[in-house]
Amino acid sequence: MRIVDLLSLIADNLKRRKGRVALTAIGVIIGTAAVVTLISLGAGLQESATSQLWGINDLSNVEVYPGYPDMMGMGMQTFTEDDIKKITPDVVAQFESMPGVQRVIIKQRVNTGIEIRLDKLMAWGSIMGVNLDDLADMGVQANQGITDVSGKNTVVVGSWIKNNFYDPNQRPGDEPLELPELMGQTLKVDFVKWNSDGTETRKSMRLEVVGVLAETRGEADYNIYMDWDEVLKLNDWVAGRRVDYNKQGYDNVTVKATSPEVVIDLAQQITDMGFQAYTPQSQVQSINSFFTIMQVVFGGVGAIALLVAAIGIANTMAMAILERTREIGIMKAIGATNNNILSIFLGEAAGIGFLGGVGGFLLGWAICGLINLLAGSYLASQSGGGTTLATSIPVWLPLFSIVFATIVGLISGLYPALSAATMVPVDALKYE
């Protein structure tokens, strides 16, 4: 039997029992729609969760901090300065030579408290140096001004710094002050160090704000960036001598990988060297695996609906075969093989699954659209806009859902079709 004849015969057979085929397919439609909707909901939640993660655009970064010895099981012992795995210039060079590393950015704070004044306002903050002339090289962008920090007595501030300002003379009941516009302002910064005899020494600087960074949702939002050499000099002043970073090590470095694929591996290597290494990607990974499990569970719930539909198909096919026993006998009498009969009935069952799969995907797609619409308008009314998508249909889902529903149909039809195919022709012909 030619495949085109088989398919047209299956189509004709399905057409001649439209009502029952439709009723059976509705079961599959509901099941498939449930699978599609729940999986899309899971995928949508995953997308909105990962997009809100810190530094999603920094997936190729590894943040490295000095390594502290494992305190577990050490009893009352304390560790000494020597036990700390420090990030010395040698270590930086070592990182730079690792395969997959694009560059290493050193970050070093000024190791003392500061007071910032702007007119009547005061603020606290932390001065950070990076071994770059241009902050753009570490992936940040300017909201105002420039990202170049190499200028004399200039700073580039993070987006949240202006929120640190307060009026020290404010009384209860006063209007809260308006946050200052920092761009172009000159800040008076006092560096304060405490001497061993309890007295304090101050060093004042006037620093001009030449740039305000765009929000990163990361630590850069809270830093005041200053020229690298200037920061090192200030630290020498704080220590009262030239700081030897070969002994003391740097606060922290960012290891930038050549591509996000190697980041997890790189972080692992650095951890194995005794340092603390963090990468947003490991966070993304664990969130992804959580949501994958969630999608499987959601899909499983939908699959129960499909299972019920499968029983419906099996029932419909079993009934059809009872009604058409004589027809099976006739087909055998005129030369149909067991395989022909099997193919016809399996094809009909798969056809019902296929129709249900197509219908179910369309229904699921419509439900997802409706959820997005309702969730969108609800969230908009709650937060005044800025909503995220509630469901997201993965690209593989249309094909998957239709193929899956077809296979469900095929499997449901297996037993009825086999019993049809193996009927003794004469018994089928005599069946009343």
Next chain:
Amino acid sequence: MPDNFVQTIDLRKTYNMGETEVHALDGLDLSIPSGSFTVIMGPSGSGKSTLLYLVGGLDWPTSGEIHVDGLEIGRMDENALADYRRNKVGFIFQSFNLIANMSAEANVAFPLRFAGIKKKDRVVRSEELMEKVGLRDRIGHRPTELSGGQQQRVAVARALVNDPPLILADEPTGNLDTASGVAIMSMLDELRKMGKTVLVASHDLRMLNYATHRIYLMDGRMVDEQQYLESISIS
């Protein structure tokens, strides 16, 4: 073509009806010559239909042999039998056994689908046969829109569609009025004249007018004409 187109040797078919065994065919040895019009006469339950189904490859014998056109079909597996039914045999049933949702023409062409014939050729062949059985103008009609005689003519056309050498008819006139019955009988006679071997199970005595050979069956055994006539006159 061998002289004995159909031959059975000690053919037995036994059905188990609960505790009792029913011997539908009880050691049948018969030969049917090629190109003959053989009528199997016998009362109900004599084994006529059983014999026809076995020769047609629709059932398996309990024991014995069936040779058709040189093939031993009693031992064939289902696939080989399907092939045999498609190429060697055309079946005509008492109750026509047409598929109700298909047009007359589609019914005639249906066996060709299983033979892997292209649609264009199927249409040509089935139209030709509908013409031959005098139903050219009923091509698109469903079986339910046709009279019993017309339905049986469609069934005859279907039996001929693969051009098989053997035509088996099980009570072909049983559900027909007198005139339609005669038309079918002369149609079967035509087939014999075309060189086909025709085997008819019937208790329509008019069928004997067309028979070149007769077989009388009683309780699954062959009897002679005398015994048969005695048995029906008693009943």
